[in-house]
Amino acid sequence: MKTQKNFSKVLMVVLATLISGFVAAQEPKNTQIEIKVSSQCSMCKETIERTLAFEKGVVKATLDLETDIVTVVYKTARTTPEKIREAISKAGYDADDVAADPKAYSNLPDCCKKPEDQQHDHSGHKH
Numbered sequence: 289m290k291t292q293k294n295f296s297k298v299l300m301v302v303l304a305t306l307i308s309g310f311v312a313a314q315e316p317k318n319t320q321i322e323i324k325v326s327s328q329c330s331m332c333k334e335t336i337e338r339t340l341a342f343e344k345g346v347v348k349a350t351l352d353l354e355t356d357i358v359t360v361v362y363k364t365a366r367t368t369p370e371k372i373r374e375a376i377s378k379a380g381y382d383a384d385d386v387a388a389d390p391k392a393y394s395n396l397p398d399c400c401k402k403p404e405d406q407q408h409d410h411s412g413h414k415h
């Protein structure tokens with residue numbers, strides 16, 4: 289009956305491994321990503337950070353206006369980088385290779401649009 293004993297031992301190890309793996313998978317884990325966005329001014333920073341603060345699974349979002357990179361801490365169990373980029377796009381900003389939602393972008397204040405889209409009205413200027 290030695291084989292039988294060994295078999296139970298192996299079974300125990302397999303079970304223990306499975307259970308610990310399952311527990312680890314259930315543990316909420318935070319991770320961090322950096323997303324390049326098309327922010328122009330401090331208003332953009334507020335908009336993007338606020339958008340992400342309300343986004344499911346996002347713990348913290350900080351936008352650096354010097355680099356236009358937003359650092360997002362999120363729960364891996366609750367959201368994905370794709371969803372985060374989509375949320376930024378829906379707020380009217382490019383997020384890495386995800387282009388800004390055109391409708392949301394057109395609703396942005398002029399100062400938040402890309403320089404090439406800003407309307408400068410100089411018709412009233414007199415020199």
Ligand SMILES: [Cu+2]
Nearest residue numbers: 329331332400
């Ligand atoms: Cu702005």
